[in-house]
Amino acid sequence: MYLSDITQFINQMKEQKPSLEAEQRQGRALLWDKQPIDLDERSDAKTSRVDQTPYVYYQNF
Numbered sequence: 490m491y492l493s494d495i496t497q498f499i500n501q502m503k504e505q506k507p508s509l510e511a512e513q514r515q516g517r518a519l520l521w522d523k524q525p526i527d528l529d530e531r532s533d534a535k536t537s538r539v540d541q542t543p544y545v546y547y548q549n550f
Contacts, residue, residue, distance in 0.1 A: 503509060
């Protein structure tokens with residue numbers, strides 16, 4: 490059965506370092522996986538936001 494060089498390399502890495510896949514999953518969870526968005530909290534934050542004045546540098550009104 491044919492195995493490409495890359496597949497052989499990956500299999501060899503997995504044999505040398507069995508914890509590699511778990512470390513990759515931890516890294517993904519740290520950087521990419523996000524908590525679900527709470528829609529009620531998001532709407533509360535949106536309604537409590539104060540609108541910015543059109544010209545922010547002129548505050549003498």
